[in-house]
Amino acid sequence: MSNSSRRDFLKQSAIATAGASVPYFLTSSPVIADEQKADAANDRPLVGCIGTGSRWNAVGPNAMKLGDVVAVCDVDADHADKARQRCEAEMKKQGRERKVDVYEDYRKILDRNDVEIVTIVTPDHWHSKIAIEAMKAGKDVYCEKPLTLTIDEGKKICKVAKETGRVFQVGTQQRSEMGQLFLKAIALINEGRIGDIQKVHVAIGGSPTSGPIPIAEVPKQLNWEKWLGQAPLVDYRFKPGGGWGNSRCHYEFRWWFEYSGGKMTDWGAHHVDIAQWGLDQQGVGGPLSLEPIMAKFPTPFEDGMPTQDDRYNTPTEFHVKATFPRDIEVVIRNECNDLGFGNGVMFEGTKGRFMVNRGKLVGAPVEEFKTNPLPEDAIQKVYKGSTPARGNAHMTNFFECVKSRKEPISDVYSHHRAMTTCHLANIALRFDRTVKWDEKSEQIVGDEQANGWLAREARKGYEVTA
CATH class of the missing domain: 3.40.50.720 (NAD(P)-binding Rossmann-like Domain)
Incomplete structure (x- = not known):
């Protein structure tokens, strides 16, 4: 057997x-x-x-x-x-x-x-x-x-x-993890402790910058052609030294649009996900439009494309205003220091506001836990009927669902919705103009050029097909 x-x-x-x-x-x-x-x-x-x-x-x-x-x-x-x-x-x-x-x-x-x-x-x-x-x-x-x-x-x-x-x-x-701070935040919203959400501030940090990175010999242990995969076939670039700005490979791939989306898809995949998870608790749909307020790139852009190919190209600083149904604003920035935090998510509602990140959950609605704690099953409700494991919770949830065939806590459908916002934000920044989104058809409205960026042409032999 x-x-x-x-x-x-x-x-x-x-x-x-x-x-x-x-x-x-x-x-x-x-x-x-x-x-x-x-x-x-x-x-x-x-x-x-x-x-x-x-x-x-x-x-x-x-x-x-x-x-x-x-x-x-x-x-x-x-x-x-x-x-x-x-x-x-x-x-x-x-x-x-x-x-x-x-x-x-x-x-x-x-x-x-x-x-x-x-x-x-x-x-x-x-x-x-x-x-x-x-x-x-x-x-x-x-x-x-x-x-x-x-x-x-x-x-x-x-x-x-x-x-x-x-x-x-x-x-x-x-x-799943981080001391259950994010689960408590979603439970707080789910229990109506801040009323109706009116605005969400998301701070995710900015991408690093680099100077010119020279063409170099590909290391013997690396199959560069296969590493590139669906991306264009280009020269390997590397320069010795520590810190950022030394490569277009391995961890530094995050700062090249050819392979990733900078901090917008790196930390945005975490914090924008939390923001939309909170909105989901109140039945709010996906974004209607995304407006670029400010962006700084390491290289000039023309028609959405970087004009230099020897350095990082994702934005080092940015500010995007996403408008959701009910006129809810989700503001995505590299930092929110004017609000007292450089990384995290702040929810503002009709009854109060709070901020959550990987180190803390703070605000008047949180202080009220002392006299009005969350119901005993509040976390379980948020966690799709399960209780997070005390250690290795996210992987444990996955393995449990492999056996039960239930949907895990971070499913592809909710992640796709959050990443749609992140990808649209990057498109708006790259073209420096507002994009309007039709969630039902999953198309950008009235902008053929921007709509062409919903997909990318893959190199022959590496196409992504369903």
Whole structure:
């Protein structure tokens, strides 16, 4: 019997006899025979890790607490080998020694019948293609944010997720962790503590800048052509030295529009998500328009395109006003120091306001918790009927949903809506003009040029298809 079939059999047996309500691999059932208990205890979901750079060092180990990694993949051989060593060492420490296979081509992982779950921790411009192909290959997916490079990619991911029924968790950990501060914030709104939302301030920081970065020889361990993927085939650029402004590869890809969207999609994927989650509690739809108030770029732009190709090109400072139904404003800025915070989300309502970030939840409505605490089930209501785990909550929620087939806390549909706002904000900044949005048709209204930026042409052989 295959790993997946055996797990399904044991799960159904436990549910039928004990009415289990938590993933069977996180507990045990007295009705399972001794030999089945031993099998179930070691029969953890098998995971393939696609992309093993710096961010994987958080995602990968969290996945290993709940499943066994059997394969890793990266177009940088050094990254892949370090991940292999870490996985094998971690499983040995847990008493489950296992050889981990290494690939350069992610499709080798998707072709494996034993791999049930994949983590995707690649540069942003690779997320959608791999995620769509993974779902079609029957894998459940944990993918880091931002999930998409364009609005069109989000539409495709939502379509395939619905068609395949795969469980998909986006790596917006604020929805699960950070001391439950964001969950409490959403619960506060849900309980009507600030009345009707009138305005939201979102501060997400600005992108760094760089000077000219010279063309350099591609490192031997890096397959640069495959790293570029759907993006245009360009020269590798690098200069020695620490800090920012040294590369158009690896972590610094975030500051190039060819591969990402700067802070608008980096931290915006977190804080704009929280802002729209709050609006969702009051039945507010998506944005109607996005107006660029101010932007500073490291390079001049013409017709939405940077005029220099040897330096970062995402905005270092910005201010965008998004108008939502009921005349609600969501202001997205690199900082809100005039309001007393440089990073976070402030909700203003008819009954009061509060601010939340990863370190604090403050404001008069929060102080009232002392005399009027949130109901005991308030967090559970926000968390789709579940209770966040005390540790590794976001990954645990994903693995629980893999077993229950329920929708995880950071689903692709809500993430697509939040990223739509972020992508539209970047389009408005790049063209320096207001864009009007029709949420129903998912089209920019009355601006053919801007509407053409809802998708990007992919390099031949790397198309993103649904």
